[in-house]
Amino acid sequence: MQICSVCSEQIPKYRCPACKIRYCSVSCYKKHKDECVPVKQTASPEPDLPVTRNSDGSWTVDDLLDEDDQSDRVPLHRLKQLGESEELKALLCNPHLRQLLLTVDQAESKADIMKATMQEPLFVEFADQCLKIVEPTKDEDSCPMDESL
Incomplete structure (x- = not known):
C-alpha cells in the first residue's frame, strides 16, 4: 500500500502531472508544488497510448496509472x-443507469458504493456487457473455425 509522498500519512489519491509523485489532498499538493521538479516523459510500453498531457491540458492514461496498475490497463x-x-x-439511454454511474463516480468510498450498486440488476447487466467487450472469452475473441477442415 502506498502512502502520500508529502505528508506520509494518508493513501494517495492523486499524482502530480509534472513529477509523478503521489499525494493525498489539495493541501499536500500546495506544499509539493513549490518544490516540484518535473521529470522527462519516457516512452510508453504500449505505443498506442499517450505519454504526455493532451494539448487541451487534460490528463492522459500514464498520468493516472503507475507500474502497479499496468496489469489492469485495457488496450486502446x-x-x-x-x-x-x-x-x-x-443501456446508457436508461436514466436510472446514468444516475447509478454518476453516484459511483462521485462517491468518496468507491468500494462501499460498488457493493451496493452491484445489487442493481441494471448495473450488473451494464458491467457484464462491458466485460464481454473488454475481456471476451476465447470463443468470442477468436475467428470461427472452418467447418470443412
Whole structure:
C-alpha cells in the first residue's frame, strides 16, 4: 500500500502531472508544488497510448496509472470497442443507469458504493456487457473455425 509522498500519512489519491509523485489532498499538493521538479516523459510500453498531457491540458492514461496498475490497463482498441457498442449505447439511454454511474463516480468510498450498486440488476447487466467487450472469452475473441477442415 502506498502512502502520500508529502505528508506520509494518508493513501494517495492523486499524482502530480509534472513529477509523478503521489499525494493525498489539495493541501499536500500546495506544499509539493513549490518544490516540484518535473521529470522527462519516457516512452510508453504500449505505443498506442499517450505519454504526455493532451494539448487541451487534460490528463492522459500514464498520468493516472503507475507500474502497479499496468496489469489492469485495457488496450486502446478494446476501449474503442466500448464506445462503438450498440448494446452499451442502448443501456446508457436508461436514466436510472446514468444516475447509478454518476453516484459511483462521485462517491468518496468507491468500494462501499460498488457493493451496493452491484445489487442493481441494471448495473450488473451494464458491467457484464462491458466485460464481454473488454475481456471476451476465447470463443468470442477468436475467428470461427472452418467447418470443412
